[in-house]
Amino acid sequence: xxxxxxxxxxxxxxxxxxxxxxxxxxxxxxxxxxxxxxxxxxxxxxxxxxxxxxxxxxxxxxxxxxxxxxxxxxxxxxxxxxxxxxxxxxxxxxxxxxxxxxxxxxxxxxxx
Amino acid sequence: xxxxxxxxxxxxxxxxxxxxxxxxxxxxxxxxxxxxxxxxxxxxxxxxxxxxxxxxxxxxxxxxxxxxxxxxxxxxxxxxxxxxxxxxxxxxxxxxxxxxxxxxxxxxxxxx
Numbered sequence: 001x002x003x004x005x006x007x008x009x010x011x012x013x014x015x016x017x018x019x020x021x022x023x024x025x026x027x028x029x030x031x032x033x034x035x036x037x038x039x040x041x042x043x044x045x046x047x048x049x050x051x052x053x054x055x056x057x058x059x060x061x062x063x064x065x066x067x068x069x070x071x072x073x074x075x076x077x078x079x080x081x082x083x084x085x086x087x088x089x090x091x092x093x094x095x096x097x098x099x100x101x102x103x104x105x106x107x108x109x110x111x112x
Numbered sequence: 113x114x115x116x117x118x119x120x121x122x123x124x125x126x127x128x129x130x131x132x133x134x135x136x137x138x139x140x141x142x143x144x145x146x147x148x149x150x151x152x153x154x155x156x157x158x159x160x161x162x163x164x165x166x167x168x169x170x171x172x173x174x175x176x177x178x179x180x181x182x183x184x185x186x187x188x189x190x191x192x193x194x195x196x197x198x199x200x201x202x203x204x205x206x207x208x209x210x211x212x213x214x215x216x217x218x219x220x221x222x223x224x
Binding site: 031101 | 116118121144146153154155156157158161163202204206209210211212213214215216217
């Protein structure tokens with residue numbers, strides 16, 4: 001099992017550009033999450049999904065959109081990137097019957 | 113709203129010394145509590161969790177934590193630090209297993 005994978009690992013964007021981050025898991029997990037990690041602020045939940053075709057807002061959803069068309073994939077989109085979205089983005093997944101989240105290796109995004 | 117406070121962004125101990133990382137939470141009801149560890153350039157891994165039952169919980173790598181409802185605390189301890197324990201540690205709470213709220217993290221440095 002590959003676990004949770006994230007694509008790409010690094011990306012540099014100019015202000016106003018758009019991009020999509022892909023999270024994939026091969027553990028048949030129902031729940032998937034997108035977090036951002038900023039220095040001194042820990043992880044903050046952006047959006048999450050409790051199953052295929054469903055998404056919900058987290059703590060900091062503004063400026064991001066998500067989609068979960070397939071159970072194994074959770075996409076995070078930035079329609080018009082801003083410097084404030086410079087961060088490390090982590091995806092996580094878990095079974096509905098378990099409390100343990102499995103995290104991907106992260107995507108480091110810089111917006112100039 | 114949930115909040116998690118980790119006292120001390122950096123903690124330094126000598127190898128073999130006691131490790132104590134502090135976590136306090138605010139919640140109107142007892143939440144579910146977690147400690148995660150993050151090694152450099154990696155995602156987070158679950159160390160231990162408290163859901164119900166015994167308030168002293170044991171995790172991986174010799175770590176344990178005690179849930180104290182009266183103090184709204186969930187401090188992480190390890191009797192004897194090892195060089196391999198150097199990492200960043202995050203306390204997290206969840207009121208309902210849908211959303212998770214993380215503290216700002218504590219970087220543990222272990223001196224030889």
